[in-house]
Amino acid sequence: MNLVNIALSGMNANRVALDVTAQNVANINTPGYSRQQAVMASLAGGKYDKTSPGMGVEVTSIRRVTDQYLVKQTWSTASAANYASGYTSAMSQLENMLGADGFSLSAGLDSLFASLNDATTKPESTPLRQQVINESEALARRFNTLTESLHNQHKDVHDQRNAAISHANSLMSNIAEVNKQIVEMQGTGGNPAQLMDTRDALVGELSKVMEVKTTDQADGSIQVSLASGQPLVMGSDASVIKAIPDPSDPYLADIHIEFGNQTFAVKGDLGGKLGSLHDYQVDVLKPYQDAIDDMARSLADEMNAVLAAGQDLNGNAGKALFSYDPANPAASLTITDIKSDELAFSSDGNPGNSDNLKDLIAISNKPVSITGFGSLSLNDAFTAMVGETAIKARQAESDYQAKQSMFEQSVAARDNVSAVNSDEEAANLMTFANAHNANMKVISTANQLFDSVLQLF
Structure with a gap:
């Protein structure tokens, strides 16, 4: 029937x-x-x-x-949010570092020039002269510890980049494998819904590492590439991302994509975690290291030049107060074995004459060339660095809040349809x-x- x-x-x-x-x-x-x-x-x-x-x-x-447009929106906003998160985290760490009392070059410079001013009251005084040497040594240590901290952050960014690349390579391999399983299941008439959810989740994780775009294929697979076009996943084949160290700095690296027998250099904006690490390292951290090296070099050269033009208490030509390695000035800055009576505060050897000492004090306001900040005094240069960092940190935090909100909205829109x-x-x-x-x-x-x-x- x-x-x-x-x-x-x-x-x-x-x-x-x-x-x-x-x-x-x-x-x-x-x-x-x-x-x-x-x-x-x-x-x-x-x-x-x-x-x-x-x-x-x-x-x-x-x-x-599902609505793939909404899904792709979650990937795009996830990339932007993770870029902003990584950048604001790094900027916040830098702001805290430069603002710490122990790292403040301004405080060290103020103490050094205050001791020089104190010495003008009695230029021949051994205790006052020794205080100048002590403050010079303390300032050198500030340069040392600050540049060491910046170097440690530089290395940490390098380590984070390697970890992110390793994670991305694993994700791409997994996406390629799921692509293969989806094609096989669709070919046998199965329901690949769970596999597609898994693949979307994997692409979502990959988008947090770097900005990606996808293209759907007729067989059910997807192609994944960088926003700048370099291939990451094609069918069941995945690329391998490699960081090629910079010859001038082992903690800097160029990103290359290896797909089969082809190698693609990545020159554009990576986006995501990798993009934030690269931009912070290249645009902020490295220039600041160079600027602090310039400050250390200028301080030593200016002080030593003035001292060389004078005479000490014994009537001898002035000796250098600072020494450094030209290849790494801030990290190597130190004082020489100079004794208090060898400080050339006078132009003629007269113990009561402090004309050369006044020239040393004048260095506090003398403009010097600092990379990224132009020609200004040492104290003003560091103050400008601290101020610039604070502004960038606030901007980064504001950007992160906006990008995170957009990501949450895109997830909500996707869940409204698919959850x-x-x-x-x-x-x-x-x-x-x-x-x-x-x-x-x-x-x-x-x-x-x-x-x-x-x-x-």
């Missing part, structure tokens, strides 16, 4: 729909899960039977409810269960009709 067959098709279709609903409910708290729907279609009746209403219903497919709604699924359970029971009632009715027919004989 067609009545029974139609009802059986209805039972089977609604059973599948109940299974799909159960799967949705089971994954209501699964991050990144995309809810599914059973897509039903009516079965047509016989070709030559105009009185046939149809042959029932079938589930033609199980639809994965499981408990109320909706509860209604679906009732609807499909009632439809299933109604089809059972149809079968029961068909059986009663058949029994009634049999009783006629």
